[in-house]
Amino acid sequence: MNNNTTTQDQFHDSSEQDQKAISNKRYIPLLLINYTCLFVGSVSSSLLSKYYFNHKGTNRWVSTWVQSAGFPLLFLPIFLPYYLFKCTQRKPFSRFTPGILILSIFIGLMLGLNNLLFSWGNSYLPVSTSSLLLSSQLVFNLILSVIIVKQRITFMNLNCVILLTLSSILLALGSSHDRPHDLTRAKYFIGFMATIGAGLLFALYLPIMEMVYKKVYCYAMVMEMQLVMEISATALASVGMALDGGFAEMKRESGEVFDKGEGVYWATVMANLVTWQLCFMGTAGMVFLTCSLTGGICMTALLGMNVLGGVLVYGEDFGGVKAVSTVMCGWGFCSYVYGMYVNNKQLDDDHMQISHATNAPPIEMAQVVTPPSSDPHLRV
Template sequence: MKRLLLILNCILLSIGNCGGPLIMRLYFVHGGKRIWLSCWLETVGWPIMLIPISIAYYRRQRRQQTNGQAQTKFFLMKPSLFISSALIGLLSGVDNYIFANGVARLPVSTSALIIASQLAFTAGFAFLLVRQKFTAYSVNAIVLLTIGGAVLALNTSGDRPQGESNKEYIKGFLMMVGTSALYGFILPLVELTYKKAKQTITYSLVLEFQMVMCLFATIFCTAGMLINKDFQAIPREAENYGIGETKYYLVLVWSVIIWQAFFLGAIGVIFCVSSLQSGILIAVLLPVTEILAVILYKESFKAEKGVSLLLSLWGFVSYFYGELEQTKKTTQKTPETEITQTPDP
């Protein structure tokens, strides 16, 4: 069951990680200007989580009725875990705002590769917060993926969008580095919260955690939208959108769905494995985003992007080769444990 959950969350994370930046950039490319609206769309889909939470509740209820036990609660979270998820949600709201600022100013192929630096921040914070253990292969992968993102800084204005000033481009570059650092802190913080929780962490609880996080991130972004009067601007922006009013609203709706897939996948992978694994997966998916951005948006592919892409792929191969070797050693040492292990409920 846990392996199936891991596969499912990896798929969700892959869809969100590749599709999220692409559809956000689509909004800006065709005339969208609202930063607060863009970051609001990342988490406003939190009510979607009520569907799987409800399914999990009815399954628990039916099982407990069969066993003659008392009825279960709809929400499992204790107050301490709720407060933790709310605070992390507010941090996520800040991170979403910084990220939207970066995507508004940079081509996706550039911003995607800068995000590779997030892995170094995730690794550092994972070591400090949850005492993450490293192998030679994982260290090699972290170094390569981080250098791959840093290579882009050698030519920071080489692919500046037409009509954008050098100052705005550099601001976008710094924003993307900032969002990498903050989200690199959030991932291990989620793992630490799981470890310190005063209740057993099940996947049902992970769904609730995700919903509360997105709820409070949405509250933060909604406040920004109200101050900036973004809600009133949506109809006007839709009328003047480059590819039509109907497609404008389709972009908004798909943004909500795709970003929910990303956030659920990210914390789901943390639940199944670790925050470092989630960070690694985000980093290794960046070449896919890079290639899609070049194909879909006709973005330039210069030498530094090619070097960055190769380093990212090298880091990807290094990490997963190390994981395979580690799995082989573990299996050889403890074959009996592998057979008798029971799946996580």
């Protein structure tokens, strides 16, 4: 019995290492798919949220609700691989313990609060300003990653965090010129602080997720946890909407308030549901496959695209301060990616030297995808 348990535990470690190992041939495609989801979801959701408010949408609970209410889309990556494509022998939600369930619910409620703060900030601030302000979460992400998951501070990640944080400071110094003429200073300040709060809360969310994902041995479990989190966040937003009369407001808003018509209103809501799920799916996958700091840096790098999107789509001002901030965002991200490339290349060279020294061929992690096990549910 003990030998069988040991074998299962060894395979548990092997399968986790396999899905996260750079030497695995499935790693890079999976990483690119998740970053594509993050890219499309982040840029599109930001622009669609602003579109809603620009055309007289006013309910911030509605904007909060759509960020998580698209959770049924997560049933596709959870159930299709097992029931339709037959590409995995692991049944959905097997080994999904009560402890993981409770953790997912708690983190989902925290995510719901983050969504509300983001909606408040986005309703008052231009897309470019709110997007670049969110980059302030990186320095807190680094600090919390060091405390929670023992992230090692290197010149590579410290340089990136400093550059991206300086870009936020530059934006803050020149942000007063972005305030719409019909927006009071008090409301602009509320939006400014709400956006900062959303960034700080998300900085805490990422390392907590990395810590939890250390107990997760396959990508399918990541999507299952994400489903529970989104359901919890949706429940929180639904309660807020019900207490604030948000559901009745949606019906009235679509027919009487939204200046583009009822059809465009509901199309905007549905598009928001899809794009936000792509964004959160991509974020979860990036943290699982890399680490919380890398996920945060990738998200921050996309803020520059959000800035350009706000300028191109809504004609927002793009002065010298935003130009410098955007360049610093791109510079910081590129230096981080190059540092990761050099580090991974060095690791590969070290592994090759070890294998030559021992006269043994290098072990490809893809070869240990399905080792023998008495429990078929453990197979990836």
